[in-house]
Amino acid sequence: xxxxxxxxxxxxxxxxxxxxxxxxxxxxxxxxxxxxxxxxxxxxxxxxxxxxxxxxxxxxxxxxxxxxxxxxxxxxxxxxxxxxxxxxxxxxxxxxxxxxxxxxxxxxxxxxxxxxxxxxxxxxxxxxxxxxxxxxxxxxxxxxxxxxxxxxxxxxxxxxxxxxxxxxxxxxxxxxxxxxxxxxxxxxxxxxxxxxxxxxxxxxxxxxxxxxxxxxxxxxxxxxxxxxxxxxxxxxxxxxxxxxxxxxxxxxxxxxxxxxxxxxxxxxxxxxxxxxxxxxxxxxxxxxxxxxxxxxxxxxxxxxxxxxxxxxxxxxxxxxxxxxxxxxxxxxxxxxxxxxxxxxxxxxxxxxxxxxxxxxxxxxxxxxxxxxxxxxxxxxxxxxxxxxxxxxxxxxxxxxxxxxxxxxxxxxxxxxxxxxxxxxxxxxxxxxxxxxxxxxxxxxxxxxxxxxxxxxxxxxxxxxxxxxxxxxxxxxxxxxxxxxxxxxxxxxxxxxxxxxxxxxxxxxxxxxxxxxxxxxxxxxxxxxxxxxxxxxxxxxxxxxxxxxxxxxxxxxxxxxxxxxxxxxxxxxxxxxxxxxxxxxxxxxxxxxxxxxxxxxxxxxxxxxxxxxxxxxxxxxxxxxxxxxxxxxxxxxxxxxxxxxxx
Numbered sequence: 001x002x003x004x005x006x007x008x009x010x011x012x013x014x015x016x017x018x019x020x021x022x023x024x025x026x027x028x029x030x031x032x033x034x035x036x037x038x039x040x041x042x043x044x045x046x047x048x049x050x051x052x053x054x055x056x057x058x059x060x061x062x063x064x065x066x067x068x069x070x071x072x073x074x075x076x077x078x079x080x081x082x083x084x085x086x087x088x089x090x091x092x093x094x095x096x097x098x099x100x101x102x103x104x105x106x107x108x109x110x111x112x113x114x115x116x117x118x119x120x121x122x123x124x125x126x127x128x129x130x131x132x133x134x135x136x137x138x139x140x141x142x143x144x145x146x147x148x149x150x151x152x153x154x155x156x157x158x159x160x161x162x163x164x165x166x167x168x169x170x171x172x173x174x175x176x177x178x179x180x181x182x183x184x185x186x187x188x189x190x191x192x193x194x195x196x197x198x199x200x201x202x203x204x205x206x207x208x209x210x211x212x213x214x215x216x217x218x219x220x221x222x223x224x225x226x227x228x229x230x231x232x233x234x235x236x237x238x239x240x241x242x243x244x245x246x247x248x249x250x251x252x253x254x255x256x257x258x259x260x261x262x263x264x265x266x267x268x269x270x271x272x273x274x275x276x277x278x279x280x281x282x283x284x285x286x287x288x289x290x291x292x293x294x295x296x297x298x299x300x301x302x303x304x305x306x307x308x309x310x311x312x313x314x315x316x317x318x319x320x321x322x323x324x325x326x327x328x329x330x331x332x333x334x335x336x337x338x339x340x341x342x343x344x345x346x347x348x349x350x351x352x353x354x355x356x357x358x359x360x361x362x363x364x365x366x367x368x369x370x371x372x373x374x375x376x377x378x379x380x381x382x383x384x385x386x387x388x389x390x391x392x393x394x395x396x397x398x399x400x401x402x403x404x405x406x407x408x409x410x411x412x413x414x415x416x417x418x419x420x421x422x423x424x425x426x427x428x429x430x431x432x433x434x435x436x437x438x439x440x441x442x443x444x445x446x447x448x449x450x451x452x453x454x455x456x457x458x459x460x461x462x463x464x465x466x467x468x469x470x471x472x473x474x475x476x477x478x479x480x481x482x483x484x485x486x487x488x489x490x491x492x493x494x495x496x497x498x499x500x501x502x503x504x505x506x507x508x509x510x511x512x513x514x515x516x517x518x519x520x521x522x523x524x525x526x527x528x529x530x531x532x533x534x535x536x537x538x539x540x541x542x543x544x545x546x547x548x549x550x551x552x553x554x555x556x557x558x559x560x561x562x563x564x565x566x567x568x569x570x571x572x573x574x575x576x577x578x579x580x581x582x583x584x585x586x587x588x589x590x591x592x593x594x595x596x597x598x599x600x601x602x603x604x605x606x607x608x609x610x611x612x613x614x615x616x617x618x619x620x621x622x623x624x625x626x627x628x629x630x631x632x633x634x635x636x637x638x639x640x641x642x643x644x645x646x
Contacts, residue, residue, distance in 0.1 A: 042220070042231045043219070045182075045232065045233040045246040045247070046218075048177065049234055049235040049245065050217065052172055056186070056242075057239055060149075063100075063149050063164055064239060067103075067160060070087055070088070071159075072154050076154075076155060077155035079113045079156055091162065099168075100163075101118055101121050102121050102163050105159075106161055107158050112130065115129075124142055124146075125141075127141070128141060128148060128163050132148035132150050133148075133150070138166055138186070144167075145167065146163050146166055147163070147164045147169070148161060148162070148163050170195055172184075173197045174197050178246070181248055182246070182248040183197045183199075185197065185245045186245075187208060187211055188240075189242075204224045204230055206222050206223060207230070210234065211234035212243060217234060217235040218234060219233035222247065230247050230249055231250050337370075337417055340357040341360060343356045355367070359419070364422075367404075398453070398457045398462060398485060400453055402453035404420050404482065404484075406418060423483075424475055425473060425476045425479070426474055427474070429472075432534065435609070436537055437565065442602075442606050444600050446534060450480070450482060451527065453481070453482040454524070454527065455590035457482075458589070463522065465523070466504055467523050467530060471484045474608055478607050502631070505549040505553075506529065506539050507529050509522040509526070524579050525584070528578075528579025532558070532580065535565050538564070541558060558580065560577060571599075575593070575597070
């Protein structure tokens with residue numbers, strides 16, 4: 001039976017999803033006759049007139065309610081009282097977007113009793129206020145349009161009048177969505193034009209008559225000047241005896257129909273090109289790597305021949321073979337390392353692999369960290385490395401609640417591993433990937449726990465050398481512990497080149513990168529980077545390569561974390577900046593840092609928060625900056641680069 005290739009399936013899918021619907025739409029548009037498209041444009045005018053009517057109603061409603069609320073207020077029972085004056089001032093102080101110019105109280109005979117106005121109010125606006133007719137009205141003076149609102153005062157004889165700028169209404173009457181030669185106008189009951197769009201000219205007489213005839217709304221064909229054919233629609237204003245009128249020459253609609261047909265054909269051609277580009281992209285990014293993956297694992301297929309053109313079937317077989325391979329591998333690994341039973345792999349890195357294990361003697365779970373040294377050690381080298389491993393574990397035996405306990409070490413010609421306290425949870429690195437930046441309270445508590453662990457180690461003259469989120473363990477029960485004490489020192493000691501140091505670019509301090517060694521202040525620098533990352537979600541020193549990161553660390557000052565996280569307190573911002581100072585002497589010591597962080601008093605106790613699958617933020621799962629694992633860094637290159645460039 002002949003198999004269909006994945007590439008063919010992708011092409012068919014793209015054609016069905018993208019090209020066929022577009023082709024159908026294009027064909028339909030081409031078949032639309034002039035009358036049908038004209039009808040569509042006519043409906044568009046009807047919708048536009050109705051929408052504009054609603055916007056004008058909303059505009060009027062806000063201002064009328066403002067004036068009506070003042071007219072109903074008890075303070076206006078005595079129009080000349082102080083309370084009345086305050087009420088009028090209150091109208092002037094409302095939202096600037098309402099643009100009230102002046103407001104006044106007038107006797108039944110039109111005499112002005114009291115008036116309040118905005119500073120700089122034009123005399124034209126005051127004249128419009130004095131001559132305002134009842135209810136709502138729009139008046140134009142010297143090219144400026146004003147809206148007047150008049151309401152009777154409920155507790156006294158007289159009325160309250162207000163005048164507003166009406167320029168926003170003019171903006172409502174600019175028909176940008178309707179294309180060329182389309183116009184909008186606002187008519188009163190006597191067919192008088194209150195406002196209209198720019199360059200509208202006179203409204204067709206039969207359209208104006210129809211609009212004020214009392215009909216709720218409508219649309220149709222009308223005749224303009226010199227017998228020109230027009231499309232028009234109208235819709236009434238609910239709050240006033242006004243009507244919105246929309247019209248456009250029919251010839252414009254016909255030209256749009258022709259243009260739309262031409263653009264539809266162009267879109268169809270563009271869609272064909274897009275399908276071709278997507279097919280090429282799918283081949284390069286999905287199909288070709290998939291074929292390479294199948295080829296790479298063809299040795300796992302137990303002699304089965306792959307069928308060219310059936311990538312999905314081949315991949316299914318490869319996955320089945322991989323599952324069996326993993327099962328077999330677990331059975332092999334499920335043996336003992338020393339006296340410890342290996343249960344499963346829980347992590348891997350540059351320094352080795354971490355397994356969850358079981359201590360049958362003490363009946364407890366342990367973490368078993370294998371240490372990568374080399375694969376071909378002779379007897380003398382093995383003796384040397386064995387001694388270094390035991391010294392590293394001895395250095396790591398810091399007893400503190402915030403340091404992972406070390407139980408045992410084993411070094412043989414075949415393997416070296418350390419048995420440590422097992423923490424059921426996640427690394428801070430994994431936690432940040434899922435959670436994104438942490439709150440200030442959580443950051444303080446994590447920083448305080450790490451600082452206390454470092455204080456206990458520094459009191460014994462033990463330096464960690466590789467503080468970073470991957471080496472901070474967070475337990476489900478709220479534990480915060482530092483792991484891998486002494487491992488970086490071991491890896492550095494095993495390397496003969498004195499111009500190299502083992503650590504993680506981005507966290508290594510400037511003095512270490514320039515060949516000045518590693519001290520307790522280097523641990524504090526790395527902790528400052530860690531706190532910066534917890535708060536901002538990014539590293540303070542970044543680059544496209546390891547060299548770029550190191551140069552950035554040595555030479556440049558990062559943005560203050562408060563700039564990236566504006567809600568960060570000044571105290572924590574200053575603590576972080578002091579920790580990542582270039583000069584080690586400015587960083588203080590672990591004792592002082594514990595005191596500073598303790599003084600901040602976080603609002604809540606830190607607890608491990610498990611993230612459900614539906615809560616995961618996809619962008620948070622991907623690192624925002626380039627990150628590097630622990631590795632040997634050549635310090636001599638940094639010094640020479642600095643000398644030559646400076």
